[in-house]
Amino acid sequence: MERKSTAVAGPVLEVKNLSVSFRMYDRGLEQYDLKVISNLNLDVRPGEIVAVAGSSGSGKSLLAHAVMGLLPENASVEGEISYGGKLLEQKDMERLRGKEFALVPQSVTFLDPSMKVGPQVTGPRPSRERRQRQREVFDRFHLAEAVDRLYPFQLSGGMARRVLVSTAVLSGASLILADEPTPGMDLEMALEALQCFRELADEGRAVVLITHDIDLAFQVADRVAVFYAGTTVETAPSGDFLRGPEALRHPYSKALWNALPQNGFQPVPGFQPYAKALPKGCLYAPRCPWRTEECGGEIPMRELRGGMVRCIHAT
Ligand SMILES: Nc1ncnc2c1ncn2[C@@H]1O[C@H](COP(=O)(O)OP(=O)(O)OP(=O)(O)O)[C@@H](O)[C@H]1O
Ligand code: NI
Numbered sequence: 001m002e003r004k005s006t007a008v009a010g011p012v013l014e015v016k017n018l019s020v021s022f023r024m025y026d027r028g029l030e031q032y033d034l035k036v037i038s039n040l041n042l043d044v045r046p047g048e049i050v051a052v053a054g055s056s057g058s059g060k061s062l063l064a065h066a067v068m069g070l071l072p073e074n075a076s077v078e079g080e081i082s083y084g085g086k087l088l089e090q091k092d093m094e095r096l097r098g099k100e101f102a103l104v105p106q107s108v109t110f111l112d113p114s115m116k117v118g119p120q121v122t123g124p125r126p127s128r129e130r131r132q133r134q135r136e137v138f139d140r141f142h143l144a145e146a147v148d149r150l151y152p153f154q155l156s157g158g159m160a161r162r163v164l165v166s167t168a169v170l171s172g173a174s175l176i177l178a179d180e181p182t183p184g185m186d187l188e189m190a191l192e193a194l195q196c197f198r199e200l201a202d203e204g205r206a207v208v209l210i211t212h213d214i215d216l217a218f219q220v221a222d223r224v225a226v227f228y229a230g231t232t233v234e235t236a237p238s239g240d241f242l243r244g245p246e247a248l249r250h251p252y253s254k255a256l257w258n259a260l261p262q263n264g265f266q267p268v269p270g271f272q273p274y275a276k277a278l279p280k281g282c283l284y285a286p287r288c289p290w291r292t293e294e295c296g297g298e299i300p301m302r303e304l305r306g307g308m309v310r311c312i313h314a315t
Pocket of ligand 1: 022034036054055056057058059060061062063072106275
């Protein structure tokens with residue numbers, strides 16, 4: 001797939017040391033805070049696609065929701081989220097949402113069930129031009145004219161996802177957060193969707209692409225961020241993922257690579273720790289072949305070979 005990165009300017013989105021906790025209630029109304037994201041870092045520049053990889057529960061969707069200001073009431077957030085160099089507060093996120101920021105949500109239930117697809121995507125009383133643009137984008141995703149008049153419940157899962165991707169493509173937003181945009185799509189449609197994100201980036205927008213289809217993502221993304229148990233363990237140019245484990249930095253990224261079907265499907269032994277029982281220091285230590293006593297201390301993110309890694313042993 002063709003890629004022409006135009007990433008030069010400073011980051012559009014910069015997430016620094018983000019933590020997200022949920023206030024939870026135990027039996028007997030006892031309260032506690034469950035910290036599900038800690039020390040998460042991510043930045044995206046105009047013209048860039050940054051893919052976010054990591055297993056289920058590693059904090060990918062929560063990151064997207066935090067940036068969009070969509071976290072539930074019982075969530076508390078620490079750290080910094082900046083947009084174009086300006087620190088964002090909840091009210092800024094609400095103002096920018098749907099205008100400057102577009103989310104392709106992971107769940108198709110984000111579609112308004114009471115509104116037909118066409119008006120839902122174009123907005124009320126669209127201009128002729130907007131209607132035309134919508135038709136172009138829908139054609140691209142093989143969504144026939146008749147789809148405009150359907151309600152969301154009449155769509156298949158894959159169609160609903162194509163509608164969600166079309167909405168983001170049409171939004172004109174400069175930051176697009178796509179949370180698992182491709183499941184339920186056949187390979188041709190998935191590639192079309194990724195190509196669309198590539199074009200949006202090439203027009204100068206910034207795209208965060210959260211995905212389990214990491215081998216597809218590597219082909220369109222400029223960089224990959226690897227999440228583990230709610231933290232960023234590595235960010236690397238996607239070329240490093242194409243080259244293989246020697247080019248990667250963190251032991252978890254290497255293990256993730258080895259777990260890909262085309263690389264032999266070798267599973268990583270052990271489990272990602274649950275937020276209620278996180279180890280001290282490096283969150284990957286319990287599964288790590290390189291673990292030493294020092295891994296129990298604080299592990300900062302550091303630069304290494306043109307990427308970033310949160311591991312004291314990585315070389
Ligand atoms: N409202 C909530 N209250 C409590 N815990 C939550 C809440 N929402 C998410 N979590 C927890 O936060 C962690 C991260 O969730 P998140 O949805 O970001 O994972 P993910 O990486 O997107 O996973 P997946 O790949 O399955 O979509 C999970 O352990 C999840 O159980
Ligand atoms: Ni998710």
